[in-house]
Amino acid sequence: NVRRIFLTATPFRRDRKAMEAKLTYHYSLRQAFDDNILRPIDFAGVRAGTSDYDSDSILIEAAKKAFDEEKSRNPVSLMIRTDRIIHAKQLLDRYNSSGLKVDIVHSDRNDKENKCVINKVKERKLDGLISVGMVSEGLDIPLLKIAVFHSTPKSIPYTIQFLGRISRQPTEQSGNAILVANTDEVRGEVYRLYNSDETWAKVVPQLIDESMRKARYYRSALIGDSDFVLPDLNIYFSSIIYDVEDNFHFDTNFTVKNASPYRISYISQQGINTPLVIITEIDKPIEWANGDICIDNYLDIHVLYHIPEKNLLFELTSSKEALGAFSDSLYNGDIKNICHSKLYKALSQFDKENYLMVGMKNAVMPGSSHPSYKTFMGSSVQDTIRNSEGRVFAVGHALMQMGEEKTWGIATKKGRVWAMKRGTLDEYQSWCDIIADLLTSSADQSTLPGLSFLASSTPIAMLDEIPASIIPDDSFFKANLLSISIRGDKVYTNVVPNIEPRSFDKTNGNLICDLHIESFSCQINMNFDNTPLWTVNSDKEIKVTLVKNQNNASTKSLERILNDYPPTLIMPKGYIIEGRTKITPNSSIEDLPDRLWVKKNWRNCNIMAEAYNPKPNPKKLPVINQAIEYIKAEFSGGSDVLILDDGAHEIADIIWIQGAEHFIHYIHCKPSSTSKPGCRKRDCDIVFTQAMRSIHWVYSELIFERLRERLGGKSKLILGNQQLLEDIANHFRVNKWRYRIVVAQPGFDIEKVSNRTRRNNNVYELAIPTYERILAGSADFEIWGS
Incomplete structure (x- = not known):
């Protein structure tokens, strides 16, 4: 029952341990200045650049000038700070050469040597000392008035601790203390301190007060008290929403994973039909302190609201990682992200579309001409989006406004809904109840109101074919x-x-x-x-x-x-699947260009044989050999390379690199299923899939690295030579080249497969998404047929 009082002038720990006391009183620096216990500090900042040698010269000159001016008025000593012993030794020679008499204090010297230097400064036998790192801690030299930073401390606590050495007000001196430092090397949280137009007498107390406020905010000494009561929450209205089964419930005996650094500090739930509030804590390293300083008992809050009659779970957390430390144990029953078409209903009560923001995700395949994501911002921004965007893009997120008081948003990635407001826990619960009613009140929507031209989203519960x-x-x-x-x-x-x-x-x-x-x-x-x-x-x-x-x-x-x-x-039919959602681009307006269909003469080709033959029958060439013959007609021996890519995971059957033209062709060959060309779906399934996969190598920085790997296996050069390939690779700049993907299928009767009006033309229908994806990847596309 003994009461203890803990006093410290530096309440900023550098280790992971807690201050085992509640902060009850803070005597601020501002008050210490007002009471004349500390004197203000004049900052003599110099622009000394980032070169060590040159900046040292400028700092030494500024320090010598300040010392000589002060010495004419007051007895004065100076302290010079660096962070390396070898640098301190270099500075020792340069300061003494400038006319100042200094010595070094550092950890490699024994206590007797260091004390000898300090006493010489006190006795004014030396003008000052050079300290390394934190060796200055605890120094008591009353006449220290000038500090010089050759290595600027990166944290506010250390800066203030160091400056404490020169800010004391001895009776023998008058005037402010002086700090000389290089403003060009300042980074991090001390930037404001060194780049402020205000005097340090004002800025330093402000920064310390801010640090103390943050320390009190993050510290949770009170949360362990038996009489702790959760304060009124000011929650940002945001939630990831899940579908749950009838048997879902919270397990009251939940625990944190054994290997997790998180701890449960507080649990509260007013009733079974109210949100569950959980607070976790962790000893969290401060990013700017290189792991040396921790925020003890850093808190995260998790608000979890289960609505059994709606089969919904609302999840709000300040740290997904902290929640993951115990959610598997807490959630008893399966949870699934709600599908997009259900999520869209959250904005269904807005009777007038006024989108402030629309984010669109690529529903085909990202490429240089069509990025993976686009965002439009502005009032009624939906009016600026072209209908043609629906060929490639689906809804990613949206923010809609109804009047001045109501602005809600949705994001499809995780099934999130949010509102631009804050409120109490009770108000948050009421908002969740409104959202739950909207999500379960009517039929699902394939897209957001006013954005029906974008790719549509629907739930999917089964596959009907293998993905491309x-x-x-x-x-x-x-x-x-x-x-x-x-x-x-x-x-x-x-x-x-x-x-x-x-x-x-x-x-x-x-x-x-x-x-x-x-x-x-x-x-x-x-x-x-x-x-x-x-x-x-x-x-x-x-x-x-x-x-x-x-x-x-x-x-x-x-x-x-x-x-x-x-x-x-x-999927081969043109849609994509993300999780349990089917996204179908708007391709109803498609007509494939005539240039896509290329007729070839396959008279000397065995159209039912694919594999390359190094010594083929000239009247019965396999499909790959015949494709090579077509290329030979345009091949330039001085600048081109032709590669046969054989084996598993090939880039394409044939890669034709036109060095002078800066053009790469990825050619995929497949044999006909019968001896007569026609319009058969089975002739296109595999080859269209392979064509779409090769989009990965369009505008790829790694293409030549991959080719070198392939040529070490079964793949080989058919035309050209290795040295020419290396020369092309060495000068390759991805954005300076053009790309074409070719499907060579002699089983296609071009007259038939290119006729969109032909009944049951599955080849044409499957060519549309293939063409769209290749076009989105900024490549040309050709289909060689008969």
Whole structure:
């Protein structure tokens, strides 16, 4: 029961431990200035550049000038700060050469040597001292009045602690203290301090007060008290919404994962029909402190509202990572992101469309002419969006206004709804109830009101065919610094997995795919009847680590990532699938250009044979050999290269590189299913799929690196030579080249397959999405037929 009082002049810890006391009184620097306990500091900032040697010269000159001027009026000492011992030794020679007498204090010297230097300064046998890092802590030299920073502290607490050495007001001196520093090397939180027009007598107290306020805000000493009461919340109205089953409920015995650094600090729920509020805490490193300083008991709040009669779960969290530390244990029952067509109903009560913002995501395939995302902003911005955008784009997010008081938004990526307002927990619950009524009140909508020309979204519960290709989520794999670790294998950094559909069983809806991460591969499955949607079948544990900064990284299983950020399925019929949502671009206006259809003479070709033959019968050429003959007619021996890409995971059957023209052709060859050309769907299924996959190599910086790898295997140069290929690669600039993707299928009767009005012309219908995706990737497209 002993009461203890903890006094400190520097309430900023550099370790991870807590201040085991509640802050009850803070004597501010502003008050210390007013009471004449501390004297103001004049900042003598110089623009000394970033070169160590030159900036040292300018700082030494400024320090010598300030010292000589002060010495004529007051007894004075100066302290010089750097962060390296070797730099201190260099400065020692240069300061003494300037006419000042100084010595060094640092950790490699013993206490006796350091004390000797300090005493010489006190006795005025030395003009000052050079200190390294935090060695200046605890120094007591009354006449210190000038400080020189050759290495500027990067944090406010350390800056203030150092300046405490010169801000004391001895009776022997008059006037303000002086700090000399290089403003050109200032970074981080001290930038405002060194670049302010205000005097430091005003700025320093302001910054310290702000630091203390933040420290009180983040510290949670009171939250552990038995009489703690949750304060009135001021919640931003935002929620990710999930569909849940009838048996879903919160498990009151939930726990945090064993390996998690998060701790549960507080749980509150007024009743079974009210939001559950959970507060977690963590000792969180401060980013700008290189992990040396932690915000003790950093708090996150999670508001979770289950509405059983609507089968909905509303999830609001200040940290998805913190929520993930216990959500698997808390959520008893399956949850699924609501589909887009259900989400759109959140804006259905707005009787007049006035969009302030519309974000559109690419529903075909990102390319240089069509980015992965577009955003329009402005009043009634929907009027500025062209109808033709619906050929490529679907709704990504939208913000709609109804009157001055009501502005709501939706985002399809995670199924989020938000409102531009804050309120209490009760008000937030009422808002969630309104949203729940809207989501369950009427039929689903395929798009947002006023944006019907964009690609439409509908729920999907089953596949009817194997996808043409599968694309991992770019927003996760390409936009983040991440690593993929495979137990027993190695760690892959900043790689995008390659997913290839292998087979589809229509009887049970099971899609089997191969996932490749460089040399590693495993099987993954997708089935709409299962939860989770995607499963990973591998005897090796595969983890994905997202690195936010050196002190903040989160790790999840690959299976969790595939379900949180589901891959996009590109379907042969022109639509795509994201998670459990089908997105269909508006292609009703399509007419394919005549130049796309190219008639070729296949008279000397065995149109039912594909594989390349190095010594073919000239009257019965395989399809690949015949395609090579067409290329030879335009091939330039001095500048062109022709590669036969053979084996699994080929880029294309033939790659024709025209060096002088800066033109790359990816040519995919397939044999006819019969000896007579016609208009048969089975002749186009595989080759159109391959054509769409090669879009990945259009405008790719890695194409020549990949070709070198392929040429080390079964692939080979047919025309041209290796040296010419290397010369082209060395001068390759991706945006200086043109690209064409070619489908060579002699089984196509061009007159028939190019006739859109022909009944049951499946080839034409499947050519439309293929053409759209290739065009979106900024490549030309040709179909060679008979």
